[in-house]
Amino acid sequence: MIIEKHEDHSFKSCSGHSYIRKNWLGSIVFPFSALLQQSEFSGQIDVLERAQIFKKNCKALFPERRITTTVFNDEGIQILVTRYIKALNPPQQLLDIFLHDSNATLDLVARFVSLIPIMPDTLDENDGFDIWMTSERCISLAIGNKEEHAILLCNFFLYFGKKALVLLGTSMLEGHVAYVLTPETDEYLLWNPLTGQCHKQFDPFCPLQSVDCLFDGENVWFNIQQNNSPRAVYFDYSKESFWKQLLPKNYQGTKAQSIQPEEITYSDTNKSMVEDLKNRIERTLKYKIMEWRPKQPTRWNRQCTFILRQILPKLELGTGNFVSSEEESEFERLLQFYWVAGFPIQMPYTDVQSVIDAVYQTGIHSSEFPQTEFALAVYIHPYANNILSVWVYLASLARYQ
Template sequence: MGNHISLAVLLCNFFHDLTVNGWLLLGTSVVEGETAYVLTQENTWFVLWNPRDGKHYQSYDSFCPLKTVDCLVNGENVWFHLQPTRKMPITFDVSNNATWKPLLPKGFNSDSSSTPAEIKYRPPQIDLVNHLQRRLEMKLKSCVMDWRSPHPTRWSPRCAAMLSEVMQKLERNPASDTIALEIDRLLDTMKDYKVTGFPIHMAYQDMSTVIEAVYNTRIHSTEIPGTEFALSTYIHPYPNHILSVWIFLATLVKHQHGVFYVPSVHKH
């Protein structure tokens, strides 16, 4: 969810997109201690918004948990509250020089800064990502067979297809309860097998880093006769060439009903 400042910035930008006059407010609360709120103005009315729970208060509302105000921030300037107490309620008229001191002088050209007016995001190239996903899976299978040599490696396409579905769901919701739910479903489907394995989740850097992460699980090192293997990869692309990589390697031993060992999602 982010901390109180990032939530307040997000809410402030949301109001800005709605053309609502707003400021980021830094101060203290009787509930949270140091905190960040959003201040909006409509005509002569000022409203204080708590980004954590969405509750809002009129500036003179005695039930507002905000205790003191230190500064206000928007896209034009930063204003520091000059009053010694800084206690609520206060006036939010930033043109009042006796109450508010601006950081930047009047007439300062904010456009002269090096901050770009617009951040351009490159859309993901789906075809290239799908190609990388296939290459990565083929390479990992080849590595597993090499690591197990001279023992034969038998693959289970059925289980691999189910692992692929699991990883796509985990990308959408990587919470621990989601992992447990999906593992329970997989165990129910593969109830004739003892299944051992867990998902690896990491940002893509290069293929060798992924291979090392899979090798370090040591799942390939089993020597139980009749063991089958299932391996599946899933890459979810994000803008600006950011790739979320999931790898699921599991072993299956028939006629043994065991527990699927999932200590946690391994992040790298």
Template sequence: MSGDDEEHAVLLNNYFLTLNRNSWIAIGVSIYSGPCCFVLTKNDGQRYPTCWSVADGRDALTIDTWNPIRSIYLLANRENVWANIQEQDIPSRMNFDVNKTKDWRPFFSHSFPRDNIPWTSVQPNDLHYEETRAEDVAALIRQIDDILHEKFRDWREANVTRWHSTCQNRLREIVKDKEMEFIKGSIGTDIESKLVEFQGTHNITGFSLQMPYTTIQAIVDSVHSTNIFKHATNDIQFALAVDIHPYPNNILAVWIYIAHLTKKS
């Protein structure tokens, strides 16, 4: 996605507004990137606000020790812009009630009212998501799978490329659950048990790749960068499986599982 932190923060903030969340664009300092923009949300009854990264969507409460935001000096929403004038700018030590003028200085005030400025917006009032067609996803899975198998043969043109069909079928079963496991935080917890039938006769090395779908070439490049195909021997078999988890509006999460197997002596 193109754009800088400021534009991503506006986009994410507007998305939260469509969900009727209390949200602000925030400017501060992150331990990862230095000066940055992010989004702050605070639900009714929520004691500590949540900081949202506009780069990867990860969140942390202002009191969490793992929160990468180390200082906050400005908040903004559709009502006003507030400068932090508290003695502290560390999120865990700050008060986030912007109505307290001893802590937050508003840009607009009675002497400089917001309503005196004409406001226009290029944003649509409603967000309309298209349904992602299951048949399109299935066709894309087949296309990516065929291309990757062909690329493996091209990359190994000096050697024979053999596929372990039984293991490959098992990987296809495993990869279908990857996205939901990832969402639930249980990814990779039981992979070995699902491949136990092959471990008695083969040494297996494998891993999964996950990426948002942009282009097929980007997927090919990601698989190529792993160098798993670089085995200058014919005494090896490969297994590869592809799955795509669809989200609304043609947002696609691509999962690829790749493994190679060698027979035990």
């Protein structure tokens, strides 16, 4: 601070003196972490801009193919899709069932993901404004869209040390789909996270129709091969003549941290609640079947119902013989007097009405054979976080004339 002092002793002369004094007015602190975060934020802005340009260029090459580079998280922040990929632990319950069979464990993990209810397409279509939840959020809410299912399954596979990527494409049955691609020793496997089914690349029964885009925790690749049918695609995404990649090799930009948690904490499902729900579904279905047959009497065959109740729990894990020797002999006695038609229905639990609708669509209640009897059994297999697998076995028994 400079202070000037003027002295005036006469009209003839005038003198002035300047003094410098230091006064503390305050300070501004710039933490190094803040400067670093600012640098990271600037780096992420550059990456997001690169992602938008990349997507535009890919669409110019193949307008019909799917390409997703950025989405919005549940806080409304735009981020790269790569930040959703990270190894995450499945429920311990799944790891303890097949301790010495890793392939069976992988199949069971895929089954668990398929039991998480799918978000309806009407809620998921938002004109390209994609909002994705973390895997932990998806499990805690017990719902997710197609991409969130694929990301969850991909993260579970990474937990086992497998190489896995999310694949975006189309299916002849489901329209836009997200699969998980796992490179094996001499082949590629395609996992449908909504059904838990695994297909080899050249499986003619695989419903996947096109392979458009891949991404993992490091990069995004767009398929620029002329034929994008899964049986014709060359999956080696390191070949730049087949795959166009978002981030070049040895990219020096800031690598963003995954938005996934370090691990997922699971909660146990109340087994008494599951038992109550099973009984309620069974009572409701019996009432509905009688309601759907207003002109015919509905008789229930207790012997067949008992057998079906023994079979259903074995179907969930697919272990052992589905029918024991005792149950088989019981069935043989039934077949001496009845023509039996029936099948099990399996579905993720969302609500009771969905189970009712699934049973109604079978049409098995509409049998007009005289003296028809019915058998109905319900089983619910509980997994962590109230994720339930519902089984309904419905059979009609027509007595031989």
